[in-house]
Amino acid sequence: MVRTRFAPSPTGYMHLGNLRSALYTFLFARANNGKFILRIEDTDRERYVEGAVDVIYRTLKSIGMDWDEGPDIGGDYGPYVQSERKDLYLPYAKELVKKKKAYYCFCTEEELQQRRDEAAARGETFKYDKHCLHLSEEEVQARLDAGMPYVIRQNVPEHGEASFDDVLYGHIAVDCSDLDDMILIKADGMPTYNFANVIDDHTMGITHVMRGNEYLSSTPKYNLLYDAFGWEKPVYIHMTPIMRDATHKLSKRDGDAYFEDYINKGYLKEAIVNYVALLGWNPGDEREFFTIDELIKAFSVEGMSKSPAIFDVNKLTWMNAEYIRRLTPEQFTEYALPYYEKAGVKTDHTDVLARILQPRTEVFTQIPEMVDFLAALPDYDVELFTNKKSKTNPEVAAKVLDMAIAALEALPDWEEQQIHDTLLNLAAANEMKNGTMLWPVRIAMAGKQVTPGGAIEIAVLLGRDESLRRLKAGREKLN
Numbered sequence: 001m002v003r004t005r006f007a008p009s010p011t012g013y014m015h016l017g018n019l020r021s022a023l024y025t026f027l028f029a030r031a032n033n034g035k036f037i038l039r040i041e042d043t044d045r046e047r048y049v050e051g052a053v054d055v056i057y058r059t060l061k062s063i064g065m066d067w068d069e070g071p072d073i074g075g076d077y078g079p080y081v082q083s084e085r086k087d088l089y090l091p092y093a094k095e096l097v098k099k100k101k102a103y104y105c106f107c108t109e110e111e112l113q114q115r116r117d118e119a120a121a122r123g124e125t126f127k128y129d130k131h132c133l134h135l136s137e138e139e140v141q142a143r144l145d146a147g148m149p150y151v152i153r154q155n156v157p158e159h160g161e162a163s164f165d166d167v168l169y170g171h172i173a174v175d176c177s178d179l180d181d182m183i184l185i186k187a188d189g190m191p192t193y194n195f196a197n198v199i200d201d202h203t204m205g206i207t208h209v210m211r212g213n214e215y216l217s218s219t220p221k222y223n224l225l226y227d228a229f230g231w232e233k234p235v236y237i238h239m240t241p242i243m244r245d246a247t248h249k250l251s252k253r254d255g256d257a258y259f260e261d262y263i264n265k266g267y268l269k270e271a272i273v274n275y276v277a278l279l280g281w282n283p284g285d286e287r288e289f290f291t292i293d294e295l296i297k298a299f300s301v302e303g304m305s306k307s308p309a310i311f312d313v314n315k316l317t318w319m320n321a322e323y324i325r326r327l328t329p330e331q332f333t334e335y336a337l338p339y340y341e342k343a344g345v346k347t348d349h350t351d352v353l354a355r356i357l358q359p360r361t362e363v364f365t366q367i368p369e370m371v372d373f374l375a376a377l378p379d380y381d382v383e384l385f386t387n388k389k390s391k392t393n394p395e396v397a398a399k400v401l402d403m404a405i406a407a408l409e410a411l412p413d414w415e416e417q418q419i420h421d422t423l424l425n426l427a428a429a430n431e432m433k434n435g436t437m438l439w440p441v442r443i444a445m446a447g448k449q450v451t452p453g454g455a456i457e458i459a460v461l462l463g464r465d466e467s468l469r470r471l472k473a474g475r476e477k478l479n
């Protein structure tokens, strides 16, 4: 039975890289009829951000990535929050001490700093010098009995090689002489990530570890721990990073790296997930559009890329526009309403708004500037009435507006078909191009040259009173 886990640290919002890790891990579990486990790695209390766990829950849930075991729903391997597992780690560390694969270290921060400085002066990078490994058992016990603060360090062999095989990256080997005796248990009694991930992955029965490739170089050390315990190692699949360009990772500092940023910028979550899924994986055919269920069917590790993908916001925007076009008008309206409100636009005719906006909206945040003329007539120049193709200019416009105002004022109902027929009949009766009639009417009602929708739709949206008020104001301008 495949068991995978997503193990985020609650240190802030959900980075797109994290989202993608979660997604691939989830897809892998589902594609293999396995279990997807959520584990919160909160042992680094200094980086803990209040509310971050909720962001994780909310984001995964909103995308449809349901977990089978996790902090909120429990499971057979709980608790699923590392800080709640705190007491579980020390006995394992002590077991390693007994096996001489780990040792107590009493070096103070000042002592370590001094040795770090000395190493720097020699032009070397400091590696813990195994100072406390050489304390006698009695000495160690005496210090523990005296209540001296300690950490527990891994005892990495001084020579030889540590290695593992990654599904994507192949054989990864490091010289033990390059490895530091990393801390397993910190002075506050908390495990480090380096220790906790091993203990948790083993005790939770994780079969496949999928995570970012920043852990690639540490994994050999983790495997030394598995070996020390005599535990079976999981299969490792380290994932390529998402890049901003050829040399830079998409980083938190760019401000454009978070899932919620894109939601706030008017992107649909389905489009973001679809796009992110394709950053580092491809289905092996030409398909580009996937729902979560389709991703589950199509996903395989073989389709995962070994080279980093570059995040292209234009491609995401294109994809988002495609998703927007596929919404029903009612769904479109639901998403667009807050943006109408932002622009101060109030109308009962959201169907008309959807009709004119949906084909041209790439991201919802573009909506306010497309519709704000409906809320307030912009100040405009009479030169806007000039349009060659529509054969109109201020003089023609004055006549057209006189006729249009008279005809529209006489309308019994302010209704789209009636407005349409009235204006077009008027054009025909006066042997005008439709454009000659519609251009001045639209300019007077919108006060701008480029608008979503035409004169008739705008008239419906403004309503009778406001339409006529604007038409008359336009006519005034032409005196």
Ligand code: GLU
Pocket (backbone or CB within 6 Å): 006, 007, 008, 009, 041, 193, 197, 210, 211, 212, 215
């Ligand atoms: N807590 C780690 C992180 O957020 C997870 C690493 C892992 O999946 O092992 O980067």
